[in-house]
Amino acid sequence: MQTQARLDATLAALSDSTRRAILARLVEGEATVQELAAPFAISQPAISRHIRVLSDAGLIVQRVDGPRRPCRLAPGALSELDDYLAMLRRALEKNYARLDRLLAQETQDKDTL
Amino acid sequence: MSELTMVVEGERHVVVTRxxxxxxxxxxxxxxxxxxxxxxxxxxxGWSMPVCVHEGVVGGKMRYEWSDGQGNGFYLTGEILALDPPHRIVHVERMHLPDATPDNHVETTFVAEGDGTRMTLRMTLPDEATRKAMLATGMEHGMEASYARLEVTLAR
Structure with missing residues (x-):
C-alpha cells in the first residue's frame, strides 16, 4: 500500500473506540479473538469485523494456531503517525514553554503586553 | 507549567490543548x-524566526520565516480567515520547503479557565508528502521514541 493510503487507513482504523480498545489490549500481548471479544457487549462476528479493519490497516497481524487465530500488534504499525505526532508535540511543547516564560515575564514587567 | 494534550480526531485532525x-x-x-x-x-x-509578518485582520496575510543560523531555513505563508478577539483565530497555512505543502486549516480558541486560559488548537493532519517534507527539514532531530501513541491514539 502507498504510504499516503496507509496513513489514511491507519487513521480510519483508529477512529473507532472499540478498535482503539482492541489495540490497547494487544499492547499487553497476543490475544485470541475470543479474548478480545470478552470485554465488549457485541457479537464475535462484529469483533471479527473490527479485527479485519485493523488487519487491513496493517496495525495488527493474525497467525494460525490450529482452530485459533491469535492477534498481535504489527511491528512498527503506528510508527509513521507516531513519528509525526511526536515531532509535532515536541515542537509545540518547546514553543509553549517559551510562551509561558514570556507571559510570566510580562506579568512582572506589568503590561508590556 | 501545564501539560500539553494531543489527540487524533476523526481521520484528518489533530487537537492540541494547553x-x-x-x-x-x-x-x-x-x-x-x-x-x-x-x-x-x-x-x-537552535531555530530563530528572522521574519514574522502577521497582519492581524481578517483577510490579512501571515509569513513566518525560520532559520537555523547555518544556512538552512523554510517559511510559512497563510491567510487569516476569521477573528473573534480574544477567543478565536481561524487561519489557513502552508509550509514552503521550498515546495508548498497542502493547506492546513487551523482553528485556535482561548477560553478562560480559573485565572488562566485553556487554548485548543484544532488542525488538519498533513498528508504523507507534507510530513516527509517536514521531516526533511531536520525538525526530527532529537526526536525520541516514546509511548506517546498510547496517550495519543489509544486514549478515550
Missing amino acids: RFAASPERVYRAHMDPAIIQQFMLGPD
Whole structure:
C-alpha cells in the first residue's frame, strides 16, 4: 500500500473506540479473538469485523494456531503517525514553554503586553 | 507549567490543548503580535524566526520565516480567515520547503479557565508528502521514541 493510503487507513482504523480498545489490549500481548471479544457487549462476528479493519490497516497481524487465530500488534504499525505526532508535540511543547516564560515575564514587567 | 494534550480526531485532525497562566486577552495577543510570535514559535532549539509578518485582520496575510543560523531555513505563508478577539483565530497555512505543502486549516480558541486560559488548537493532519517534507527539514532531530501513541491514539 502507498504510504499516503496507509496513513489514511491507519487513521480510519483508529477512529473507532472499540478498535482503539482492541489495540490497547494487544499492547499487553497476543490475544485470541475470543479474548478480545470478552470485554465488549457485541457479537464475535462484529469483533471479527473490527479485527479485519485493523488487519487491513496493517496495525495488527493474525497467525494460525490450529482452530485459533491469535492477534498481535504489527511491528512498527503506528510508527509513521507516531513519528509525526511526536515531532509535532515536541515542537509545540518547546514553543509553549517559551510562551509561558514570556507571559510570566510580562506579568512582572506589568503590561508590556 | 501545564501539560500539553494531543489527540487524533476523526481521520484528518489533530487537537492540541494547553493551559496558560494568563488571561485569554494576553494569550490571544501573543498569537497575533509578530514581536511576540517571533520569540516563541520556534520549534526545536537552535531555530530563530528572522521574519514574522502577521497582519492581524481578517483577510490579512501571515509569513513566518525560520532559520537555523547555518544556512538552512523554510517559511510559512497563510491567510487569516476569521477573528473573534480574544477567543478565536481561524487561519489557513502552508509550509514552503521550498515546495508548498497542502493547506492546513487551523482553528485556535482561548477560553478562560480559573485565572488562566485553556487554548485548543484544532488542525488538519498533513498528508504523507507534507510530513516527509517536514521531516526533511531536520525538525526530527532529537526526536525520541516514546509511548506517546498510547496517550495519543489509544486514549478515550
